[in-house]
Each structure stands twice: as C-alpha cells, then as structure tokens.
Amino acid sequence: MPADADARAQLLENRLARERRARKEAERLLESKSRELFEANVQLRSLADDLERKVAERTDQLREMRDRAIEGSRVKSAFLANMSHEIRTPISSIVGMAELLMQSELSGAQAEQATVILQATRSLLGIVNDILDLSKLEAGKLELREQDFDLCQLLSDVGRTVRQPALDKRLELRLLIDPGVPRFLHGDDSRLRQILLNLATNAIKFTDSGQVSISLSIGAETGAELMLRGEVTDTGIGISPADQQRLFMKFSQVDSGTRRVREGTGLGLSICRMLSGLLGGDVGVSSAAGKGSTFWFTVRLQRAGGPAGAAQTPPASRLIGLYLPSATRRLVGAQLRYLGIDHRFCDAGDAAVSVPEGAGTDTLLLIDRQTLPAGELARLQGLSREGRCRLLFLPPPSGAADDADDADAPTLAWPLTHHTWLEVLRKPSPSAASTAQSPGPGGARILVAEDSRPLQMIAEAQLRRLGHRVGLAANGQEALQRLQQEPFHLVLMDIHMPELDGIAATRLIRASEDPRIAATPIIALTACAMKGDEDSFLAAGMNDYLVKPLDADTLKSVLQRWLPAPLTSQPDGS
Amino acid sequence: MKGVLFTEFIEMVEGTFSPELADRIITECELASGGAYTSVGNYDHREILQLVGKLSEATGIDANELVRAYGEHLFGHFIAYYPEFFTGKEDALTFLSSIEDHVHSEVRKLYPDAELPHFKVSRPDPDTLEMLYESPRPFGGVASGLIQGCCRHYQDPVDVEEEDLSEEGITRVRFTLRRR
Numbered sequence: 001m002p003a004d005a006d007a008r009a010q011l012l013e014n015r016l017a018r019e020r021r022a023r024k025e026a027e028r029l030l031e032s033k034s035r036e037l038f039e040a041n042v043q044l045r046s047l048a049d050d051l052e053r054k055v056a057e058r059t060d061q062l063r064e065m066r067d068r069a070i071e072g073s074r075v076k077s078a079f080l081a082n083m084s085h086e087i088r089t090p091i092s093s094i095v096g097m098a099e100l101l102m103q104s105e106l107s108g109a110q111a112e113q114a115t116v117i118l119q120a121t122r123s124l125l126g127i128v129n130d131i132l133d134l135s136k137l138e139a140g141k142l143e144l145r146e147q148d149f150d151l152c153q154l155l156s157d158v159g160r161t162v163r164q165p166a167l168d169k170r171l172e173l174r175l176l177i178d179p180g181v182p183r184f185l186h187g188d189d190s191r192l193r194q195i196l197l198n199l200a201t202n203a204i205k206f207t208d209s210g211q212v213s214i215s216l217s218i219g220a221e222t223g224a225e226l227m228l229r230g231e232v233t234d235t236g237i238g239i240s241p242a243d244q245q246r247l248f249m250k251f252s253q254v255d256s257g258t259r260r261v262r263e264g265t266g267l268g269l270s271i272c273r274m275l276s277g278l279l280g281g282d283v284g285v286s287s288a289a290g291k292g293s294t295f296w297f298t299v300r301l302q303r304a305g306g307p308a309g310a311a312q313t314p315p316a317s318r319l320i321g322l323y324l325p326s327a328t329r330r331l332v333g334a335q336l337r338y339l340g341i342d343h344r345f346c347d348a349g350d351a352a353v354s355v356p357e358g359a360g361t362d363t364l365l366l367i368d369r370q371t372l373p374a375g376e377l378a379r380l381q382g383l384s385r386e387g388r389c390r391l392l393f394l395p396p397p398s399g400a401a402d403d404a405d406d407a408d409a410p411t412l413a414w415p416l417t418h419h420t421w422l423e424v425l426r427k428p429s430p431s432a433a434s435t436a437q438s439p440g441p442g443g444a445r446i447l448v449a450e451d452s453r454p455l456q457m458i459a460e461a462q463l464r465r466l467g468h469r470v471g472l473a474a475n476g477q478e479a480l481q482r483l484q485q486e487p488f489h490l491v492l493m494d495i496h497m498p499e500l501d502g503i504a505a506t507r508l509i510r511a512s513e514d515p516r517i518a519a520t521p522i523i524a525l526t527a528c529a530m531k532g533d534e535d536s537f538l539a540a541g542m543n544d545y546l547v548k549p550l551d552a553d554t555l556k557s558v559l560q561r562w563l564p565a566p567l568t569s570q571p572d573g574s
Numbered sequence: 575m576k577g578v579l580f581t582e583f584i585e586m587v588e589g590t591f592s593p594e595l596a597d598r599i600i601t602e603c604e605l606a607s608g609g610a611y612t613s614v615g616n617y618d619h620r621e622i623l624q625l626v627g628k629l630s631e632a633t634g635i636d637a638n639e640l641v642r643a644y645g646e647h648l649f650g651h652f653i654a655y656y657p658e659f660f661t662g663k664e665d666a667l668t669f670l671s672s673i674e675d676h677v678h679s680e681v682r683k684l685y686p687d688a689e690l691p692h693f694k695v696s697r698p699d700p701d702t703l704e705m706l707y708e709s710p711r712p713f714g715g716v717a718s719g720l721i722q723g724c725c726r727h728y729q730d731p732v733d734v735e736e737e738d739l740s741e742e743g744i745t746r747v748r749f750t751l752r753r754r
Contacts, residue, residue, distance in 0.1 A: 011597050021610030
C-alpha cells in the first residue's frame with residue numbers, strides 16, 4: 001500500500017473518530033437539554049398549580065369579605081327598616097295634630113303657622129319614607145304585591161296627589177294614556193304609583209313655568225304580558241349630559257347652582273330605578289339643560305280582565321266641547337278617545353254648535369268660561385234648563401281659583417283626568433260631578449287600639465268627624481277587655497303595642513268563643529308600609545290595613561268597605 | 575465558546591487549504607477536545623487560538639490575516655443558516671446596527687449560555703456607523719472579518735477604520751464605518 005494511500009486512510013480514520021465523538025457530544029447535549037426542558041416544565045406546572053391555589057384562596061377571602069360587607073349592609077338596612085315604626089309614629093302624631101289644629105278656630109297668623117308645621121312635617125315624612133324605602137329595597141325586604149288594578153284610576157290618583165304643588169306653580173298637568181294600553185292590568189300598582197309620583201313630583205319641583213305631562217304607552221307585548229312605558233315630560237330647567245349620568249345614583253343630587261336650592265333627599269330617582277328593576281323594567285332620562293327633561297321608565301305587567309259589568313263599557317253619553325282652545329281639545333280628546341267616549345268639538349262659527357234636536361241630559365256640553373263668546377253662556381244655560389243638555393265647566397287653566405261656580409253647571413276638578421270623565425258620565429245628576437264630601441255612614445261604634453296617645457287623639461278626632469263613636473284601648477289586652485264589655489262595629493288595631501300586640505290580639509279576637517266578637521272587622525294601623533307585613537296582618541285575621549298618618553279620605557273609604565250597612569242597628573244585633 | 579465557531583473554522587481550513595492540513599494542525603495542537611467539535615457544544619476559546627497559531631505556522635500567513643479571513647467565512651455561514659436575520663435589513667449599516675438587539679437576542683433563545691461579545695453602536699449620520707466591540711476574549715479580528723463579510727454581502731461600498739482600545743483582560747476595538 002503506497003504511503004499516500006495510508007496517509008489518506010489515516011486522515012479519514014481521524015476524521016471519522018472526531019465526527020463520532022462530536023456526534024456523541026451532540027447527543028449528550030440533546031439529552032441534557034431535554035432533561036432541562038422537562039424540569040422547567042415540571043416547575044412551570046407547579047408554579048401554575050400554586051398560582052391557581054393562591055387565586056382560589058384569594059377568591060375565597062374576597063368572597064368572605066364581600067359576604068361580610070353585604071351582611072353588614074343588610075343588617076344596617078334591616079335596622080333602618082325596623083326604625084320605620086319608631087320614626088314614623090311621632091311624625092304621624094305631628095301631622096295629625098297639625099291637621100286637627102287647623103280645623104279649630106285659629107287666627108290668621110296661627111293658621112299660617114299651623115300650615116307651615118303641616119307642610120314641613122309632610123315634607124319630613126316624605127324624606128323619611130324615601131330613606132326607609134331605599135333601606136327596604138336594599139335589605140331585600142320589599143316584596144311585590146300584585147293585584148288587578150284600573151290604570152285610569154291609578155293615573156288619576158297620581159294627578160290628584162300632585163295637584164297642589166302643580167297648582168302652586170301654575171303648571172299645566174297633562175295626563176295621557178296611549179289608546180293601545182289596556183285599562184285593566186295586573187301587577188304591583190302601588191309601586192307603579194310610587195314611581196309615577198316620584199317622577200311627577202320631581203318634574204314639578206324642577207319646573208317653574210309651562211307644563212308637566214305624564215303619558216303611558218306600551219313598550220313591548222308578549223301574550224298576556226306587556227311592558228308599560230311611562231314618560232314624565234317637563235318644561236323645566238333640564239339637566240346637562242354630565243349630570244344625567246349621576247342622576248340615578250344613590251345620594252346624588254345634580255349639583256348645579258339652580259338645582260341645589262331645591263329640596264329633596266336625592267333618593268327618589270334611585271328608588272325609581274330599583275323599583276322599576278324589581279318590576280322587570282328600567283328607567284332613563286333625556287334632557288337638554290334649559291329645555292326640560294323627559295324621564296321614562298318601564299315596568300312589566302299583565303293584562304287583566306277588569307271588573308265584570310259596566311266599568312269597562314263606556315257610558316252611552318256623548319260629550320260636545322264648545323269653543324275650546326286647541327291644547328285643551330287635544331288633552332280632552334285624547335282622554336275621551338282612550339275611554340271610548342263619544343265626543344266632538346265645535347268652534348265659533350261652526351254650524352254644529354247648536355245642540356242636536358232630541359238631545360237630552362246624556363249630552364254634555366263642555367265649556368270654558370275663558371273662551372266662551374259673550375252671550376253664549378245664557379243661551380246654553382237656557383238649553384240646559386230645557387233639559388236638552390247638561391253643562392260642564394272646564395277648570396280654569398292651571399286650576400286658578402274660580403268663584404263663578406254655577407249650581408246647574410259644575411266646574412270640573414283640576415287636573416283633568418280620565419277619571420274625571422268616568423265620574424261625570426257615570427252620575428246622572430249635575431251635582432254629582434262636584435267632588436263635595438258626603439258625610440258617609442256615621443254612627444258606628446269603633447274601638448281604637450293604639451298605644452300612642454297623640455295617635456289615639458287623632459284617630460278619635462277623625463272618627464268623630466265622620467260621625468262615629470269611639471272607644472279607646474292602649475294595648476291589645478285592653479282592646480280584648482273592651483270588646484268583651486261592650487259591642488263595637490269595628491276595631492282599628494295598631495300593630496306594635498306593649499303587653500299584647502295587634503297581631504296577637506287579632507288572633508285572640510278571631511278565636512273568641514263569642515261569634516259576635518270573633519266576627520268584628522279589624523283594620524290594622526301600621527306605621528311601616530311594608531308589603532310583606534301587610535300580608536302577615538291579613539294572615540293573622542285582620543280585614544284590611546291603614547297606613548299612618550291616617551288620611552281622612554282613605555279612612556272613610558276603608559270604613560265604608562267594612563262597616564255593616566245600613567248602620568241603623570246596634571252592633572249587638574238587637 | 576460555541577462549537578459552531580470551531581466547526582466553521584475547521585471547514586474553512588479544509589476548504590481553503592486541505593483536509594490534510596486541518597487534520598495535521600488538529601493533531602499537532604493536542605487539543606483537550608481532540609478537535610471533535612459539534613456546533614451545539616461549548617469549547618475552550620483558547621483551542622481556536624492554538625489552531626490559528628498552528629495554521630499560521632504551517633502556511634506562513636499572518637495569524638491576524640487568518641482570523642479576519644475566518645470572520646468573513648463565518649459571515650457566509652450565517653447568511654446560509656440564518657436568512658431570517660437579514661430580512662428587512664436593506665444595507666450593511668442597518669444590519670450591523672441591529673446585531674446587539676436583534677441577532678444576539680435570537681441567539682440567546684437557542685443558547686441561553688452563549689457568551690456573546692458586546693457591540694455599542696451609534697449612528698452619527700446615515701452614512702456612518704460606529705461600533706465598539708468589547709469582549710473578554712481577543713477576537714476583534716473575527717469581528718473585523720464579519721464586518722467585511724457583511725459589507726461584501728450587501729455590496730455596500732464602505733470604508734472601515736479600526737482603532738484598538740484594548741486594556742488588560744478586555745479586548746475593545748472601535749470600528750468606524752463610512753459609506754463611500
């Protein structure tokens with residue numbers, strides 16, 4: 001073998017040896033890298049596990065803290081809700097006493113002072129009610145109380161409730177219901193009323209001139225269920241977009257100079273929001289500063305059949321509006337159209353101004369003293385006297401005082417509501433259109449069980465004014481004794497009383513061996529208008545309830561409902 | 575030092591001179607590694623100094639020249655194996671200014687233990703690049719060859735000025751590149 005070839009072979013052998021070593025080194029490196037990777041992976045996984053454990057731990061801690069915070073808030077809210085009774089009782093006393101005071105013989109200055117006391121106390125009661133409502137909502141204690149109701153009645157109630165503040169500012173109030181909205185509905189009417197009242201009161205508060213209109217329409221409808229949409233539009237000072245965002249937050253009031261001077265807790269809107277949320281809806285606002293605002297809300301309700309009988313069918317009367325300004329026509333027309341009441345409007349120079357031949361007292365002529373042409377009044381009064389029609393006067397704009405009432409032609413109460421027309425058309429005699437108070441059935445014997453002496457006095461005074469005789473008891477035990485000693489037609493029973501409370505007393509009365517005592521109607525008197533509580537009153541055997549401070553009209557209507565009629569006999573049935 | 579620098583050196587010797595010469599200098603150097611290099615391994619940097627010295631002896635070429643030539647050869651390897659380093663780099667100066675930030679960071683992903691030299695770069699004007707090479711190892715010549723290789727690759731007419739600023743235990747060379 002030549003040396004060259006040897007050298008060549010040696011070279012290749014050397015290279016092969018080096019390559020083999022290099023390969024082994026590379027494999028060793030690969031394995032050690034793989035091991036490192038594996039270990040890094042294990043470490044990562046344990047880090048991840050650790051992290052997960054920590055996250056779980058922190059989540060638990062947070063949950064615990066959150067639960068504790070919620071519980072704390074709930075306890076506070078519950079405390080506040082329980083304070084309801086304690087706070088409202090003395091306020092009720094002040095309201096009642098101030099009312100009594102105002103009905104007594106007072107000098108002009110004294111009457112004015114008493115009015116201030118009454119107004120301030122009512123405003124205080126409103127604030128307290130707001131705070132308590134909110135605390136109840138937050139404590140989750142507010143339960144819905146669903147029942148059938150009449151939307152016309154509800155809206156009219158709202159209109160009448162805000163009547164005075166609107167009158168004070170000479171604002172126009174327009175109450176409207178879209179034709180598609182069913183009149184009879186099922187749901188929590190008291191909460192719907194509360195939302196409407198809150199928004200309407202707010203609108204009036206922030207509007208110095210112009211009008212506030214409340215309109216109801218249908219948002220969406222599925223089967224028997226529908227979304228009622230309410231809008232309260234004012235011509236007030238408006239709200240800037242920045243302020244709108246803060247508006248529905250708790251304890252926030254729009255902080256502009258103009259708004260700050262207005263009173264209020266700033267809770268009304270957040271209560272509205274919570275209530276509409278509770279009723280499956282929402283609230284919102286659209287507004288431009290200086291141009292007025294529209295607050296809207298939605299609530300979920302069900303269609304209801306409505307009471308059987310005539311209430312649903314519009315009365316077979318017809319109404320003719322004469323010489324009415326166009327704004328009035330629009331409002332009256334919309335209200336009558338909703339109710340399905342036959343109506344038309346006639347104008348000056350219109351041939352149809354003359355009353356149709358053969359018309360009778362079921363034809364109502366609606367006239368406005370302000371716009372009636374001279375001489376027309378006498379002609380129309382003549383027609384009325386001939387029995388060819390009945391005359392109705394519109395209330396003057398913004399309910400301004402009007403002395404020129406007419407025995408034959410009553411002036412409608414302001415503001416015009418759907419209920420106005422139902423009442424006017426339901427009652428055949430002209431005098432019935434006025435809202436004069438009838439004394440109601442008097443002469444009943446009523447036992448008032450109430451531990452607060454001022455509230456006893458107020459109830460007694462109110463009952464006496466309605467012509468009833470009153471017995472008093474300071475607690476449930478005394479009430480039982482009085483019932484056994486002498487007969488009563490009805491018991492007004494306070495809930496919170498020492499010794500024997502109203503609920504326990506009611507159970508004992510209902511369990512009485514004497515059927516006469518056991519059957520006595522019992523009306524709860526409560527300072528806390530909590531829905532759940534009312535159910536418990538009824539469950540205990542009470543027939544109805546009244547919320548303090550006692551409102552004279554409500555008291556009267558509840559008594560009418562439960563007092564045996566006619567009240568010619570003594571309660572012992574002899 | 576990364577094995578790739580050794581395998582590329584051996585390949586250069588084999589290609590430029592002969593496999594026999596490569597085998598001879600490896601054998602004569604009596605290297606601790608035995609010259610069995612794998613590109614993914616790590617080896618003592620002094621072995622390459624031994625090999626360069628031996629090659630210089632055998633060929634009569636100045637060791638510095640050999641190192642510079644090696645640098646140029648190495649750049650060819652980078653172009654072939656790591657073309658992604660060059661995308662988006664339109665000229666030599668742009669590529670060279672990105673070495674520290676881009677190329678070295680990519681190298682560290684593959685070899686976290688790689689001991690890379692530092693380049694401080696500055697660009698006083700668009701046609702000038704200053705690179706300060708700094709390394710505990712005396713491979714300023716490799717850097718110089720790499721820079722040349724880069725300029726050649728981009729066919730960029732660049733004058734390179736070198737200034738040795740080395741101190742005891744640290745090699746520091748300032749390269750000033752000026753585009754003609």
